[in-house]
Amino acid sequence: MSSTMVFINDIEIAAADETLDEEALRQRACTELLRQRAQALGLLAGDDAAPRAGAISEAASQAIEALIAQELAGPVPDEAACRRHFEANSRHFAHGERLQLRHILFAVTPGVDVVRLRQRAEGHLIELRASEVPAFTDAAKELSNCPSGAEGGALGWLTAQDCAPEFAKELFGRSEIGVLPQLAHSRFGLHIVAIDAREPGRLPAFEQVREAVAQELRQRHGLSALRHYLLQLADDASLRGVSIGAAATPLVQ
Template sequence: MNTMMLDVARVNGVPLHDPDETLDPTTLRQRACTELLRQAAVSAGFDDPQAADAIERLLDRELNVPEPSEDTCRRHFEAHRARYGVGERLALRHVLFAVTPGVDVQALRQRAEALLFELRCADPDGDAFGAAARQWSNCPTGADGGDLGWVTRDECAAEFAREVFGKDTVGVLPRLVHSRFGLHVVEVRARDAGVAPAFDAVRAAVALTLRQQAWVNALRQYLQLLAGSAALDGVTLDAADTPLVQ
């Protein structure tokens, strides 16, 4: 068999990239998931010239997402009141390990995780975090010790905000925070919770959150079913792969 053929990841024989193209593992898995969905859409008769439109029509038909009940919404709200606070602000520092084309993502993650452990064990009376940011961070704030100042949810990338807002942790967060920019070691220096609204004021937002969570779970299950009956070469998929939710 041609060696070049072995270097190309495929889904049911369809190549996911050119032979001379190198993809990081996350991008490769996302392409594989999207290709699985595209093929399923074609098989279901949704052969739309725009693949994204065909996939959306397929998912509208296949994913069963129930409407959350009033009791479910209330329980979620009571358990996550801080998430719906108005005017919440955080004083943050971070060290950014940027994911750029060609970077070895696994090696980058190992370096970031090693620094995370080091900073969580550092002397709290010192400034190990600031020194690490000045040495390692790929963000311009590294020159200032990684200081982002006081920020609101709207001032952050959505995927970053989901990991740091609406919680009560102060100090270096126990896990890396993933965003479109890369991997972040984050320190929450202070929290200003803002104003907690009444349930009725955020009922629609709570229901939307629960519907989105249910949709993501349904998509993961559907992708698992598709992957289980597909021929996958050069790529491994797992339950956490959700290519349409970034």
């Protein structure tokens, strides 16, 4: 948690009185490194306002997009690469897959201690992984911040389109049944998820989803390139109070 001021090249990105977990600090650091790089390359005015409470200007946001497009443009995946990816991940491209779900939501709200919330959720996850269905139902009624808690966490049958995209990405196109071994994440918070049943979707022909396959490969390359780029920027910068060395996929807002 942030307890001291945090700086990137003498630009403050977090004040001492802000309560931020390490991931939030890293996200701010990644964004500021990119903002300053955009200034250095002339993509953003030198007098662009420094971020306030993590918020950057609209001009800075556009400049960062231009920077990424300019510096990290990757190769266009060829037909063979697309086919290999499709064959290895065909379930991911299925249409109409449905899951019967139960969940327990630990909501992330303003001012919440996210580290402690995660520890609490993970503790309950370990207990429930070794428990029977009634234990999950009782835990959902007691713990969940979702209205579904009153129904034991039951969400019924859902498709990916019924869920927040980031939540669906962690659940669909897989094969697990039962209480998942890790927490699922969404814009609402942290979830313990139990999958009671899966109905597989229809697998399309490669030709029907070729562009989607190519787009996914481009995104994967872009995220990997962005990680390396940020680490290079961090090596050349002066960072105080934060490190991005342990950062996962950076999400630049």
